[in-house]
Amino acid sequence: MKTYKIKEKLQKNSMVAIIVIGVILLMFFIATGYTLLPIVPLFILLIFLYYWHKKNDVLTFDTHHLEFKFTPLQSKRFVKYKTIIDLKYNSKKKVVLLITEKKKVKLPVGGIEDQDAEEIISFLKKQVQQNNIAV
Amino acid sequence: MKKLNTLIYVALAIHLVLLLIIGIEGSNDEGAIKFLAIFILIPVSINCIGFCILQFTSNSKLGANVFMYSSYVFVPIGLIGVAGAKKILDDINKKSITNENL
Numbered sequence: 001m002k003t004y005k006i007k008e009k010l011q012k013n014s015m016v017a018i019i020v021i022g023v024i025l026l027m028f029f030i031a032t033g034y035t036l037l038p039i040v041p042l043f044i045l046l047i048f049l050y051y052w053h054k055k056n057d058v059l060t061f062d063t064h065h066l067e068f069k070f071t072p073l074q075s076k077r078f079v080k081y082k083t084i085i086d087l088k089y090n091s092k093k094k095v096v097l098l099i100t101e102k103k104k105v106k107l108p109v110g111g112i113e114d115q116d117a118e119e120i121i122s123f124l125k126k127q128v129q130q131n132n133i134a135v
Numbered sequence: 136m137k138k139l140n141t142l143i144y145v146a147l148a149i150h151l152v153l154l155l156i157i158g159i160e161g162s163n164d165e166g167a168i169k170f171l172a173i174f175i176l177i178p179v180s181i182n183c184i185g186f187c188i189l190q191f192t193s194n195s196k197l198g199a200n201v202f203m204y205s206s207y208v209f210v211p212i213g214l215i216g217v218a219g220a221k222k223i224l225d226d227i228n229k230k231s232i233t234n235e236n237l
Binding site: 040041042044045048052065067069072073074075076078080 | 210211212214215217218221224225228229232235
């Protein structure tokens with residue numbers, strides 16, 4: 001079983017956003033004595049996202065299937081290797097479109113380190129080849 | 136009694152505390168806060184029903200769905216409940232996928 005975490009750059013960006021919003025909230029509170037309420041939900045959400053990404057793996061390759069979940073509110077997607085018929089890679093958007101027997105599943109590899117993304121794509125291509133040979 | 140994931144307990148506790156605070160405020164008020172307290176009572180009751188289904192019956196999928204949809208009312212703090220319910224639903228899906236592979 002192989003697991004992947006979110007890009008470190010993205011984690012750093014959300015940390016910077018948390019600090020910036022925190023400073024804005026603090027400055028506003030010091031200046032006016034009030035809390036800037038409309039920004040508080042965004043602040044909570046960013047902190048929640050940051051810790052969720054730190055704790056959880058976003059992509060897992062199991063023995064028979066792959067599973068991914070890039071945000072805490074997204075449902076986990078499961079794709080069995082044997083159901084993947086074809087795949088298309090959009091290098092601009094960094095999205096792999098997995099075409100399975102029943103549906104098309106978008107796997108956003110842009111959220112993972114570039115080296116890992118290449119490794120994932122080559123692994124998936126191998127799976128597709130194997131499946132096509134088996135058919 | 137089943138042991139659920141911690142996020143569910145935390146979310147339910149927060150929703151109940153929220154209802155309690157607004158309820159206390161609303162009891163002294165005749166206007167908007169009283170209306171808000173009554174309005175919040177509905178999703179909190181549905182939340183409790185979802186929790187009971189999760190805790191005391193074997194139909195976890197229904198319980199998690201009920202809990203999740205009623206937690207959406209409390210966004211952003213309700214996101215804790217939504218994340219907890221999603222986790223339960225993901226576990227159920229994973230179990231079914233693993234069983235299919237066996």
